[in-house]
């Protein structure tokens with residue numbers, strides 16, 4: 001038994017809700033003995049094996065009995081694939097911890113480590129690795145774009161493509177290994193070099209098509225960066241706060257107040273619905289500011305590099321070295337008595353809100369004018385998936401090179417090793433095909449040894 005399997009026998013417990021107060025809070029548990037754990041703390045738990053029910057429960061706590069809602073989900077048709085339950089209790093953080101502690105003090109449950117419920121779902125085959133990554137990405141998502149990317153990852157599209165390729169490679173590999181292992185058996189028909197080449201070419205083509213047609217998870221995740229830039233004291237941070245509708249950045253009459261790039265999601269109204277961007281307040285620079293540390297400068301340069309849209313801010317309508325032909329030019333502080341509007345600049349005030357609506361519209365239009373958004377149907381590849389698919393293609397090319405040009409395979413062991421490498425890479429995306437399974441294909445499909 002592997003360490004992971006031995007581990008999986010314990011019942012794990014966690015408060016599954018975010019910290020803080022709420023109407024309800026969830027404590028969840030999973031493991032083969034989950035029924036026993038629940039029975040020891042819930043006086044209303046019926047006898048017999050766990051059944052799929054939603055019922056009222058009563059948890060025994062040191063402070064007294066706590067009424068709760070109990071959802072019991074027997075394995076294997078549960079999230080983790082094991083017997084599991086969820087307790088919905090009044091949403092006070094201390095109560096959640098007390099319930100979790102009560103479950104743990106039964107002596108047959110322990111607190112779960114981060115991601116352990118999803119790890120169990122993966123170990124029991126309820127989720128592929130790619131789908132588990134999608135769950136993690138969903139939890140971490142900050143913007144709609146990130147949520148959309150995560151849901152595409154959860155759908156397991158790339159995993160299904162990789163699975164199909166792995167199936168095809170495993171079938172071909174079974175034939176190659178049959179040729180190696182049973183060359184003395186007359187009725188074993190090993191694959192010819194040309195058939196093998198055609199088969200491998202077909203798989204390589206499908207993997208390359210996947211790589212070319214795919215949308216990168218990183219690209220899909222990133223809402224466009226809209227960066228406020230310009231000279232120090234131009235009023236960038238004040239505008240940043242005004243656009244967000246809350247005070248996020250420090251505003252002060254001291255050049256070089258902002259030392260860091262602040263990034264916040266901002267939702268704008270587009271003609272076809274909401275448009276989401278990441279609004280960035282970058283440190284100001286005009287070449288005369290002293291004390292702008294190297295780190296702040298680097299953050300600013302990085303923000304400018306990632307900017308899809310720049311909002312060039314200036315209180316007197318003079319260009320700075322941040323300007324760019326595609327910048328939206330904003331003349332700030334229009335409420336001041338000394339303000340003189342300059343042609344071609346949009347007058348705004350963070351104090352009166354002057355020009356902010358027009359600025360929002362211009363940003364939304366600029367963002368919509370960027371490259372068309374990714375299709376919701378495409379395959380999403382995280383960087384890890386792309387690397388694994390690239391690796392699989394390289395292994396398959398090595399296999400092709402080892403086939404040789406003769407009537408029989410020149411180096412069958414090398415071909416098989418390279419194909420195992422390809423399987424290993426493909427298996428890294430969704431799940432592995434075990435060496436035993438390759439052997440099973442030989443015995444299952446060919447009449448070996450009668």
Ligand SMILES: Nc1nc2c(ncn2[C@@H]2O[C@H](COP(=O)(O)OP(=O)(O)OP(=O)(O)O)[C@@H](O)[C@H]2O)c(=O)[nH]1
Nearest residue numbers: 232233234235236237238252253256257258284350
């Ligand atoms: N009256 C008025 N004052 C403003 C407005 N926007 C900014 N200010 C003032 O201008 C000064 C500089 O504003 P900030 O928003 O901190 O300027 P910044 O461009 O972020 O400056 P750095 O962070 O140093 O690059 C502050 O004293 C603000 O109160 C505005 O719309 N109207």
Ligand SMILES: [Mg+2]
Nearest residue numbers: 236237257258
């Ligand atoms: Mg600032």
